[in-house]
Amino acid sequence: TQTLVQAIGARIPARRRLAERLSTVHAKRVVHQMTVENVMGGMRGMPSIIWEISETHPTGVRYHGKSLDELEAALPKWPGSAQISPEALLWFLYTASIPTQAELKYFAEDLMRRCQLPREIEDFIDSLPTTLSPLTHMQMTYSALAKYSKLAAAVDNGVSKANLWTYALEDALDITSRSILVISRIHNNFYGKDRKIKPRLDMSGDLAKNLAICMGRSDDFTFIELTRLAWVLHQDHGANVSAHTMRLVSSALGDPYSAISAGITAGTGALHAMAIENSLAYNKKMVESLGLNPSREDIEAYILRDIQAGAVLPGYGHAVLRVADPRLAWVRRFIKEYPVPPPANGKAPTTSLDLIQRMHDIVPDQIRTYLPKVKNPAPNVDALSGSTMLAYGIEADFILMFMANGRGMGFLCQSIWDKVLALPIERPQSITMDRLLAKL
Numbered sequence: 001t002q003t004l005v006q007a008i009g010a011r012i013p014a015r016r017r018l019a020e021r022l023s024t025v026h027a028k029r030v031v032h033q034m035t036v037e038n039v040m041g042g043m044r045g046m047p048s049i050i051w052e053i054s055e056t057h058p059t060g061v062r063y064h065g066k067s068l069d070e071l072e073a074a075l076p077k078w079p080g081s082a083q084i085s086p087e088a089l090l091w092f093l094y095t096a097s098i099p100t101q102a103e104l105k106y107f108a109e110d111l112m113r114r115c116q117l118p119r120e121i122e123d124f125i126d127s128l129p130t131t132l133s134p135l136t137h138m139q140m141t142y143s144a145l146a147k148y149s150k151l152a153a154a155v156d157n158g159v160s161k162a163n164l165w166t167y168a169l170e171d172a173l174d175i176t177s178r179s180i181l182v183i184s185r186i187h188n189n190f191y192g193k194d195r196k197i198k199p200r201l202d203m204s205g206d207l208a209k210n211l212a213i214c215m216g217r218s219d220d221f222t223f224i225e226l227t228r229l230a231w232v233l234h235q236d237h238g239a240n241v242s243a244h245t246m247r248l249v250s251s252a253l254g255d256p257y258s259a260i261s262a263g264i265t266a267g268t269g270a271l272h273a274m275a276i277e278n279s280l281a282y283n284k285k286m287v288e289s290l291g292l293n294p295s296r297e298d299i300e301a302y303i304l305r306d307i308q309a310g311a312v313l314p315g316y317g318h319a320v321l322r323v324a325d326p327r328l329a330w331v332r333r334f335i336k337e338y339p340v341p342p343p344a345n346g347k348a349p350t351t352s353l354d355l356i357q358r359m360h361d362i363v364p365d366q367i368r369t370y371l372p373k374v375k376n377p378a379p380n381v382d383a384l385s386g387s388t389m390l391a392y393g394i395e396a397d398f399i400l401m402f403m404a405n406g407r408g409m410g411f412l413c414q415s416i417w418d419k420v421l422a423l424p425i426e427r428p429q430s431i432t433m434d435r436l437l438a439k440l
């Protein structure tokens with residue numbers, strides 16, 4: 001049984017040697033011919049960021065070369081759970097090795113030992129007005145927590161570059177662990193004030209179980225399983241907008257708490273994580289307009305109207321994927337396997353998972369017909385993940401926090417390797433359009 005630090009340490013010499021070889025022996029080799037299309041197109045298709053933990057291919061993400069399906073078979077599960085364990089995936093992302101059951105247990109215990117918030121941060125969270133969104137609370141809390149960064153202190157104290165990764169790892173594990181206290185405290189301020197939850201953490205439980213304890217849902221097995229799934233599915237997808245934002249902050253030696261705060265901000269874009277909430281809102285409007293079980297013709301006419309009006313269909317298309325997002329199949333499987341609870345207030349549901357899944361078959365054909373230039377009309381995970389969380393009792397304004405938390409955890413694994421490999425500050429050359437034209 002090794003500790004996480006030992007498992008990361010075992011990989012370091014070979015990865016540093018490879019980085020050295022790439023930066024010296026191969027430094028001047030050409031990997032990609034940059035076209036005007038790359039420059040005008042938001043750097044799409046340009047392999048220009050080292051991402052140690054995964055690669056997103058047109059057919060889906062692979063973590064250290066493995067698909068989610070392969071990892072499901074290989075990674076140890078948390079006792080009693082049918083989902084991939086987020087902690088097991090984290091271990092794998094950090095180390096590229098499959099943890100043993102004992103290593104998973106030890107890792108989870110280490111995370112739980114770190115699970116506390118400074119008093120002033122608790123007071124800070126409690127002082128935030130609930131007229132601001134929960135996501136804003138989360139973003140501000142991480143900014144406030146930056147003062148506790150061990151990496152920032154190490155940078156101030158002049159610790160050598162080669163050793164900074166150990167401090168970054170300390171922050172990464174503290175953040176991963178503390179995140180459940182941040183989310184649940186904000187949640188209780190919004191929705192649980194009258195419940196007076198006094199959580200007693202289960203020090204031998206995993207993070208999902210302990211989040212449920214802190215949110216007063218410890219008996220809700222489905223919620224715990226869904227939390228595990230959400231953290232796994234959103235943990236990493238390469239250099240997407242939120243992860244890239246965190247990487248950018250971190251490349252300038254910004255501390256991990258501030259990087260997470262920036263990543264949350266980046267996620268609020270409608271073309272990124274906000275698509276999760278927007279696709280939920282889209283479904284709600286469709287149910288209002290067509291009812292819960294419309295005909296195929298009605299759905300087609302409704303979507304066509306939006307396509308012709310130039311509206312964004314949230315949850316469709318992708319910058320990298322060219323097929324339906326494999327992560328979507330995991331959400332669909334969850335819905336099949338875990339019965340959806342009836343709406344808490346006894347009223348008719350305002351959204352329909354069934355309708356969303358029927359749309360997955362209809363929308364791509366319509367986009368292909370009416371917007372033939374779109375390279376990938378298939379649905380991605382955002383098309384269903386948020387509505388699923390809502391259906392299982394996660395409040396609409398908390399859904400993005402689950403995504404953000406998974407994404408933050410995953411990025412932190414990458415950020416350790418940025419430090420191990422001493423990757424430089426990111427600073428692309430900017431260019432005016434006139435200058436670009438003059439170069440042709």
Ligand code: MLT
Nearest residue numbers: 236237239240241319380
């Ligand atoms: C994500 O996981 O953040 C989305 O699929 C977006 C992306 O990968 O660019």
